Ligand code: HEM
């Protein structure tokens with residue numbers, strides 16, 4: 001509209017646009033804003049609801065896990081791996097701190113007490129559960145975990161060393177509420 | 186043009202709501218090339234499959250419970266206790282496979298005979314939208330029985346979106362409605378699985394409207410030049426479509442009654458267990474080529490991009506193949522590359538099915554985890570096949586458009602049918618200049 005020098009109803013003011021243009025743009029923006037606000041609750045309803053968010057923390061006694069063994073607990077619908085690492089496994093992880101990695105991280109920042117590694121047991125590629133929790137399962141070339149879906153391999157610190165996964169196994173927020181009891185979440 | 190209907194009731198209605206005029210126009214007056222081959226049956230077969238899926242699905246939904254604690258058992262109950270529940274389920278389960286068989290043939294038909302070229306570009310693109318909707322629908326349907334493969338398929342596929350930078354994780358949480366695939370996910374998938382086929386139906390209507398604008402392409406790929414080249418759709422093609430449907434139903438019935446679970450994965454008869462991933466996660470057969478492309482790229486984001494690109498490339502296909510000759514019959518070099526593409530898709534399917542670290546020895550006809558044997562790893566094979574897949578669209582077709590010398594195409598559809606005994610050789614040798622399209 002503003003392109004036309006003279007429109008039948010608006011007062012032409014050269015390049016400036018008319019009052020009609022102003023009304024038109026205002027109405028359009030208000031409508032767009034209104035439409036977006038109307039969509040918001042629909043999209044938001046698809047996000048996790050309050051009851052889902054409420055189930056957010058668990059406590060685990062790690063004292064029962066023997067050295068060299070691992071347990072899997074369920075937290076927020078996902079498995080959490082708790083591995084009681086042997087001295088050799090810890091040494092291996094620390095030794096590799098400087099190795100070439102996709103997602104470089106030092107072992108010390110991945111475990112609050114070096115002997116207990118607490119990880120979300122979900123492959124950071126496409127969400128399968130890596131093998132390696134039980135003795136009989138394959139652990140991959142780096143002695144940690146092996147994901148059967150597309151072949152990602154994690155080391156004894158849960159760091160990604162080979163395969164398509166982009167990130168290390170996630171360390172969830174946790175704290176020791178006593179010497180051996182861990183609160184996850 | 187209003188038809189003259191004899192039945193007074195029809196006339197009364199048609200005067201007020203011209204549905205009969207519309208049908209008459211689409212069926213009796215709609216001129217169709219007279220030389221369509223059986224490859225042209227697959228469009229109507231796809232329409233038939235959509236109806237079958239909606240009909241069987243609506244009845245399944247009456248027995249199905251979308252809840253993680255009951256879904257698996259409600260499907261088992263259907264199989265054991267509901268009258269003919271097994272039949273409804275097998276019709277629906279195998280129907281999804283049949284739908285994809287038909288649509289894939291329909292698409293390769295279009296690829297060979299150049300049906301995607303002007304003026305049918307938009308028709309082709311609407312077809313690609315239909316494929317995407319079908320894939321989304323089939324994926325969500327497969328989650329509903331809540332078996333192991335349902336659960337882990339849903340986990341892997343929804344996680345594809347986590348590859349997106351920044352927003353990825355948020356999108357995945359939004360899709361799940363939680364921190365993993367769980368009850369909210371199952372509920373919304375059921376809702377969408379019910380909805381999408383109706384959206385699909387709407388898009389199919391657009392597909393047919395676009396088709397009727399210029400009419401069908403045909404095996405020799407030249408435009409119809411007048412009444413001598415066409416016949417009315419009804420009764421000629423209605424009867425041919427019915428015959429094709431009969432043959433197709435025999436094929437479909439074979440699977441439903443004699444091999445109802447052959448096309449599916451046995452792991453899906455195990456109830457979903459969120460704490461244990463099955464040893465090999467494989468999608469249903471119709472997704473295998475795309476899965477192979479995803480896996481052949483070692484980087485997460487690039488793999489996801491390649492997978493989506495393998496379908497999106499079809500959207501721009503009309504502008505990649507610039508050869509003025511539509512039908513592959515008159516394109517001596519194109520033909521070879523086309524059949525190699527078909528073969529390539531078979532290879533991709535095999536790669537998608539096999540564990541990535543296995544070895545394929547084509548000469549021994551075996552795929553096994555034995556690293557000692559002579560052969561090529563599944564990943565490497567998948568990478569080669571992926572390269573050819575994209576090469577066909579992005580390199581071969583544009584180059585052929587420039588360098589290929591097409592054979593002379595006939596002057597009109599009537600000529601090969603009526604003239605010179607109808608043999609292609611005779612036409613190819615005819616001294617007439619090549620038709621410009
Ligand atoms: C485009 C059309 C459709 C396709 C490709 C499709 C595909 C599928 C697939 C692959 C399954 C899993 C079968 C199994 O393994 O058991 C399924 C299940 C199901 N579908 Fe559909 N579907 C379609 C339309 C519909 C419609 C319109 C409904 C209506 C509500 C529906 C309702 C259901 C129900 C209730 C199930 C769960 C029962 C079962 O798993 O057998 N579907 N669908």
Ligand code: FES
Nearest residue numbers: 123125126147150
């Ligand atoms: S999900 Fe673990 S490697 Fe793909």
